[in-house]
Amino acid sequence: YxxxxxxxxxxxxxxxxxxxxxxxxxxxxxxxxxxxxxxxxxxxxxxxxxxxxxxxxxxxxxxxxxxxxxxxxxxxxxxxxxxxxxxxxxxxxxxxxxxxxxxxxxxxxxxxxxxxxxxxxxxxxxxxxxxxxxxxxxxxxxxxxxxxxxxxxxxxxxxxxxxxxxxxxxxxxxxxxxxxxxxxxxxxxxxxxxxxxxxxxxxxxMVSWPTLRAAAIQPNVPQDRKWDEAFVDETLSRLADLTRQAMRWNPELVVWPESAVPVYLRYDLRARVLVPALAAEIGTPIFTGTNDADTLAGEPGTSAADYRVYNAAFLVQPEGIASGRYAKHRLVPVAERVPFLPGTATGFFERLSSWTGQFAPGEEWTMWEIEGAEFGVTICYESVFPNVSRALVREGADFLVNITNDAWFGPTAAPYQHASHLTLRAVENRAPYLRAANTGISGWVDPLGRWRARTDLYEFAIVVADLPIPGVTTPYTxxxxxxxxxxxxxxxxxxxxxxxxxxxxxxxxxxxxxxxxx
Structure with missing residues (x-):
């Protein structure tokens, strides 16, 4: 492996x-x-x-x-x-x-x-x-x-x-x-x-296939500071600086990693203003991972039973957040959700979920369109499930995006094992795969299953990809x-x-x- x-x-x-x-x-x-x-x-x-x-x-x-x-x-x-x-x-x-x-x-x-x-x-x-x-x-x-x-x-x-x-x-x-x-x-x-x-x-x-230029941002935010409220402004500033640098290559789409915006994008005033403003400044849509909820967590009069939290992704257009939210379907057992536990945790399971995550799984496949090409996203380890990428392509995706945060794993084999799945998913559906990872490995895989660019771990990086769009349906798809x-x-x-x-x-x-x- x-x-x-x-x-x-x-x-x-x-x-x-x-x-x-x-x-x-x-x-x-x-x-x-x-x-x-x-x-x-x-x-x-x-x-x-x-x-x-x-x-x-x-x-x-x-x-x-x-x-x-x-x-x-x-x-x-x-x-x-x-x-x-x-x-x-x-x-x-x-x-x-x-x-x-x-x-x-x-x-x-x-x-x-x-x-x-x-x-x-x-x-x-x-x-x-x-x-x-x-x-x-x-x-x-x-x-x-x-x-x-x-x-x-x-x-x-x-x-x-x-x-x-x-x-x-x-x-x-x-x-x-x-x-x-x-x-x-x-x-x-x-x-x-x-x-x-x-x-x-x-x-x-492949030389005759149309292409779409996209940029993946690797901000290299340390995991021990990622969810630190005092570090939110620094994180957003780092993402903005790298995004402005990426505009030298004129991408038609900029992709940030999973949970790149470490607050609730739709509800946090800083993020709700900064990210659309940045998209308007560069004139290019920004696709980002963030947490989301059906109602704002912590609002007066609410309780744990009054909202559902999602590991989500949004497309932010220059004119604002685009309609459509993708919420992660395949949640990591224990880390993001207590297995076999529908609804709200109580008793022992409430204590167990306090050690883990209480995310709710998504239920819909969401597509976004950029310059006539549609794309779907897999969040984190959803890329290891063949059926998830296949479902997105069957829904109409011309190319695929994987956003992830592998900073948890350190310099182990995990980031390499995780990234390797994209080559199989790309060949299965003959769809290029762009990957934005917080601390790496970021890069992109062509429809033939070849890494055309990839970063190292723990570095600031920008990956620019001219994604070929085959427009074919494979027997596997x-x-x-x-x-x-x-x-x-x-x-x-x-x-x-x-x-x-x-x-x-x-x-x-x-x-x-x-x-x-x-």
Whole structure:
């Protein structure tokens, strides 16, 4: 995963897990499904514990950081446990581990995107994000299709490599290593070949696409001062200075980060005057993140039940705030909202929410238009959810904007992992993605999934982007996440069909043979 981007390691990392899953089939020993689940869960704990270590580093900002880290890893580890359970069931029906594993893991990745605890950080496909040649098929089936391919290739390589005598299926015919080698070659060549063809074609087409010039502002406001009332004027002044500097490149849109205006834009007199005045001064719309509420928090006679607070974004035109507000849909569990808790918190949950956030989720997709091109926004980690960007493009977005504040995470892997998702989202929908981050990484990704400009962490920066507008609809935008659904159905059908044929499985002992080929 970023920032390491060690693709060979991504291919061999599942091998210990595959070997564990395959052991009963190779030895003929029975193993309860509960042990399959437990072993897979331990694998998940190790995997996600290392991947998400940076959550525990938020202790300087929240006393809930370590409990949140532990809870996140425990929930995410279910990915390994459920995959092992599914593969164990398939193995007992006589299905090859090498075939069941990529189907099961991909399906479980998709299933964990749903609900209040949905979190698609750390997909197998994310390890490919820095390789434009390998991610072009995302336009066909999204990140989950890439996960399926990567895991299938890993499993095929493992099948070819694994030590020990090859078992013979019923009938005594030996497994053909050349056949498995051919599978590896086909899998290894298909995706890069498709990528090379698409990159070449789209590169030639891109010169004729219309463009829109936009500027992303990176103000580098320290997190420990961001919400300090005494620092609000300094924050707004810093944003204004960088915005004026950006006008040297004549952008048609200026984008500020998530919560760049650290007060309620519609209600705070300073912000309500300064930001529209700045937009009028430069003659260019300013798109900014800010908090918002249905009614003004703290107004006499109000209580917590009288307003709803949103993590929001507005377009500020020279003549004032444009109509339309986008409120973040996918709120970070615990950090922004207590999961599974509708309405106002009471009792223990009120105390818990006082440690976390009490934001309300948005319900509408909002589009804004600049010079004939429409755009939508993802706020913070909404960019890791394929369905959010897809929904915005289906609503008519020609380009996408991601605003975020990753200052919380410090110089860890988190900002790099977070930013890397944009390459996949850009290819899935063939829409350019502009990113404005408070302390970095800011930049922009073209519709081919390539970073065309990006900043470092913790610096003042301006990113100017000539965003190409393809005006196309991809199969993924049209049909969505068919790949993991197909993987789930294929797993079920194969399990049932192999079981009905009588694959040599002994239901009393849990022994069985593997289906060839994998």
């Amino acid at each position: 970023p920032p390491l981007d060690l693709l060979p390691l991504a291919l061999v990392a599942p091998w210990p897990f595959l070997t564990f899953l395959d052991r009963p089939a190779r030895t003929g020993a029975a193993r309860p499904l509960t042990r399959d689940f437990a072993g897979g869960y331990l694998f998940g704990l190790a995997h996600y514990g290392a991947l998400l270590y940076w959550i525990a580093g938020l202790t300087g900002f929240s006393e809930m950081a370590v409990p949140a880290y532990v809870a996140s890893v425990m929930v995410m580890a279910l990915n390994g446990g459920l995959t092992a359970l599914a593969v164990g069931c398939a193995r007992r029906r006589g299905l090859s581990v090498a075939l069941a594993f990529p189907l099961a893991w991909t399906a479980v990745e998709w299933l964990r995107s749903f609900g209040d605890l949905g979190f698609t950080w750390g997909l197998a496909a994310d390890t490919l994000a820095s390789y434009p040649l390998l991610i072009q098929t995302a336009e066909l089936g999204g990140a989950y299709l890439l996960s399926l391919w990567l895991l299938a290739l890993s499993a095929a390589l493992w099948r070819l490599w694994r030590p020990g005598p090859l078992r013979r299926p019923a009938g005594g015919a030996p497994r053909d290593r050349f056949f498995h080698a051919a599978i590896v070659v086909i899998l290894a060549a298909a995706i890069p070949l498709y990528g090379a063809v698409r990159l070449d074609r789209l590169e030639r087409e 049209r049909w969505g996440n068919w790949a993991p659904l197909a993987a789930l159905i294929a797993w079920a059908v194969l399990c049932l069909s192999v079981g009905r044929r009588g694959s040599g499985h002994d239901r009393r002992s849990g022994q069985g043979r593997s289906l060839s080929p994998p």
